[in-house]
Amino acid sequence: MLTLRKPMAFLKKDFLMEVSYRFSFVLQFASIFFSVVMFYFVAKLLGEAPSVQKSLSEYGGNYFSFVLIGIAFSNFLSVGLGSFSTNIRSEQMIGTLEAMLVTPTTLSNIVLSSSQWSFAFTSLRVGIYLLIGGLFFGVSFTGAAVLPALLALVLTVVAFSSLGIISASFIMIFKRGDPIAFAITTSSTLLGGVYYPISILPGWLQSLSYLFPITYSLRAIRLSLLQGAGFGEVGGDLLALVLFSCITLPISLVCFRFAVARAKRDGSLAHY
Amino acid sequence: MTDVVLETHNLTKEFIRRKGLSSPRNPFDKTVFTAVKGVELTVQRGEVFGLLGPNGAGKTTLTKMLCTLLLPSAGSAKVCGYDLARQQGKVKSKIALISSEERSFYWRLNGRQNLDFFAALHGIPKKIARQRIEEVLEIVDMTEAASRRFQEYSTGMKQRMGLARGLLADPEIFFMDEPTKGLDPIATWQFHDFIRNRLAEAGKTVIVATHHLAEAEQICDRVGIMYAGEMRASGPVKELTGDSTLSDFFRDLVEQTMVERTGN
Secondary structure (H helix, E strand, O other), X not given: OHHHHHHHHHHHHHHHHHHHOHHXXXXXXXXXXXXXXXXXXXXXXXXXXXXXXXXXXXXXXXXXXXXXXXXXXXXXXXXXXXXXXXXXXXXXXXXOHHHHHOOOOOHHHHHHHOOHHHHHHHHHXXXXXXXXXXXXXXXXXXXXXXXXXXXXXXXXXXXXXXXXXXXXXXXHHHOOOOHHHHHHHHHHHHHOOOOOOHHHXXXXXXXXXXXXXXXHHHHHHHHHHHHOOOHHHHHHHHHHHHHXXXXXXXXXXXXXXXXXXXXXXXXXXXXX | OOOEEEEXXXXXXXXXXXXXXXXXXXXXXXXXXXXXEEXXXXXXXXXXXXXXXXXXXXXXXXXXXXXXXXXXXXXXXXXXXXXXXXXXXXXXXXXXXXXXXXXXXXXXXXXXXXXXXXXXXXXXXXXXXXXXXXXXHHHOOOOHHXXXXXXXXXXXXXXXXXXXXXXXXXXXXXXXXXXXXOOOHHHHHHHHHHHHHHHHOOOOEEEEEEOOHHHHHHHOOEEEEEEOOEEEEEEXXXXXXXXXXXXXXXXXXXHHHHHHHHOO
């Protein structure tokens, strides 16, 4: 139980901090509703156009269902990429990082634990996206294959987090202006099929899109949730995510160790 | 019987700064600044040791190194028998750092919630932590205020919370960096009283970095005087100063050091 004590303490602390800003807390949920409504009308505008139907045939042909999953699950991209660096920077700025580092808690534990709330809150947000879509806008998840979708989600979190830890390493040394998160977020949103299927991109851009894990994540999750695709059908995408994580996770840990050692040597661990 | 809880040998900290864009012709040129130079220090269990020196003398850098927040560039140190460089986790389980930095707490949380969080980071099991938090709140006389948000506390109360946090894990060594900065005379007096009558009497070792000489004279068994990163003198206050005051001794030492360094 003691091993969970520290992560749970971070979760509790971050929850208490979040709800202490009540208006902002409520507003975040309201923004989900407005975002869903906006895309509902965009979907209505596109309607049943044959070109839309053709591009989305793989996912059932409905743009609203397609984009709902895209915007909901791309939240994990933002949080995976940004939460580690954002949280470490936030602790540096409010001045609590040194107080934490004097306790027998490793920096890697601090960085990982301080991101739990972001992931938990994002999971809640994604759930609300899907709930609003299902309850108010007719998106059907009746035939959804939940297990492959969940596995894809876990692998997605690992893959995005690896990139996020590389980004946090950068922030630890250079403090601001992290190019990694910027480049990956922009490219993933553009090429990963968040708002439109990658099949509408020119061939060379489609090839580029396979370099980003979000392409595999969204395809696996959409196929599982909207078309009830099982492990066999999304196995290729899951494998790609596993491979991606196997490559980036060790690199991220090496980068992080290097960054911590460098910051401790330079005396800039708590600088911002 | 003496029992050494802290010893350093040739402990040195150099900061390397690259010139970067301030020197466009040679952006990769480096300058080395030695913040702490070859410090030899021994502190016994139960001692109150004062690290004295003007601003920039290296007191905070030395304190941060001994708290594992900075890696030494050279030399070695043992804290409670553990190697500073190789056994950082063990070292951290034996120490507490109390600074005047009031931003080291979460201002939106109340005192008790803050302590609960830091107790968890110290690995104190939840049940024991609950009891321990109430004990330390009582020690620092903050029980009633503990349900108020940290941001509502006065400077003195914030400082007492810092002390409460330091007491949580019952450490052997308390490092205090300018602990009375910003405190009024009464709060300062209470703080000194606490160090002498609660911590020192309980056999705790206290290392206070300060530039308030009167404070050091009042609470410290021994002092070490730092100047420009070097430990220029150390020993019991009375032995160092003889018939003069610590203030006079300090001024003479600084002047002598400046003459040595500048040659005039």
